[in-house]
Amino acid sequence: MFAPVVQALLAAAALTLTVHAQTPVAITGVTVIDGTGRAPQPGTTVLVRDGRIVAVGRDGTVPIPARTQRIVGRGKYLIAGLWDAHVHLSALGRDGLPTLVQHGITSVRDLGGNLATVRTWRDAAERGDVLGPRMRLAGPIVENAFWLKRVRELGVAGLARDLEERIPVSTDADAVKAVDSIAAMGVDVLKLRNAPGTSAYAALLAAAQRKGLRVAGHQPNRSIGLAGALAAGQRSIEHIEGLGEVESLPAASRDSIARAYAAAEIWITPTLAASFGRFVAESVTVARVAGTSSDADLSLVTETLRAFWRAQRELKAYDAPLEQYAGMVTGGLAGLRVLRAAGVKLMAGTDLGVLTLTPGQSLHQELKLLVDSLGLTPLEAIQAATLEPARYFGQGDVMGTVEPGRLADLVLLRANPLADIRNIGAIDLVMLRGRVVRTTEGGRR
Ligand SMILES: [Zn+2]
Secondary structure, eight states, rough: OOOOHHHHHHHHHHHHHHHSSSSEEEEEEEOOOSSSSOOOOOEEEEEETTTEEEEEETTTOOOTTOOOOOOETTOEEEEEHHHHHEOOOOHHHHHHHHHHHHHHEEEEOSSSOOHHHHHHHHHHHHTTSSSSOOEEEOSOOEEEHHHHHHHHTTOOOOGGGHHHHEEEEEEEEHHHHHHHHHHHTOOOOEOOOOOOOOOHHHHHHHHHHTTTOEEEEEEEOOTTHHHHHHHHHHOOOSSSSTTHHHHHOOOOHHHHHHHHHHHHSOOOEEEEHHHHHHTTTHHHHHHHHTOOOOGGGGGGGHHHHHHHHHHHTGGGSSSSSHHHHHHHHHHHHHHHHHHHTTTOOEOOOOOBTTOOTTOOOOOOOHHHHHHHHOOOHHHHHHHHHHHHHHHHHOOOSSSSSSSSSSSEEEEESSSSTTGGGGGOOOOEEEEETTTTEOOOOOOOO
């Protein structure tokens, strides 16, 4: 008898909570670069309520509710919140999360680390207990068993825990077991670093496909190659070092593989900032790791990250010689240009954790490199950090553009990023989950 009344009251209470959960925010007079490829729209009002963009339209045409927080966007540019599509948050530490957001990074794809810990950070960020981006997590890294055994034996104390958490695979049975255990953890993506042999690789990819788990991996060795990765259904290739393979193919198969990659649901994350970091002078790297360098961006480095850098330095003797590495990067860039010309999809990611990338700032550096070294337009670089990662996760109609209905993750810039991608650093304000999380007045950059 009372049930309908109670239900109605509960519904009303829920509605009240929802309506008052957040003050609506209107950004007016702004130039919107919506990220769809549409031309910039000056003189635009963007209305945000309850974590979503509810309206985008010319100034004066969007009704603004009472008690709306107004932000004057005249002379400024609004883009969707950025992704860093390749990070290792365990290496950064929880206290580094706000730095990411302050640099406009509202989402990350974490490609390996301590799942239990990072999951608590993700949940705390979702609740608003800590300022941190949305997180998609891989959990433990799957490794070639032989490689993992060798590196563990080197006994670098600062890497012991990280290496202990990785899952070795050498046989088909290992591969299936690894996929089963990782799928049971409820991760968003499976990270394969050094691929096992051809048979175990095929078994791993097939098992992942059965579980509906997307696999992100380094480019497998040449016996598997780009064609093998494509056939097995690997969903992203991380880094460029292996892409020199493209150049070594006969012209006809090069073209057909490029076209096949462009047509497939497969993305490449070049992580150029990490590659280029290898060519910094040794003395500069030493000073950055020690914290004695005067580089302003070092203020963004957490103690956890610095300790991780120090541990990596202990493996320096095992790095490929610089000349050899330079050849891999040059070949990789050439291969990627061929793939890119055919329309292959890219994601912007940094490999944060690697020497000596600073959180947030390194993504801005990555976007500059995508433009300067790979020839993307500034808009394409922005899309690689917004719409493309969203599409990779099947969320292209939920986030990644400035359109009604999309999640209200936004970055307001003081200068036009399409005129110069370096203006991605001219951040005036970041909105995450519909809330303004940072404003600066007359900052430098
Ligand atoms: Zn990585």
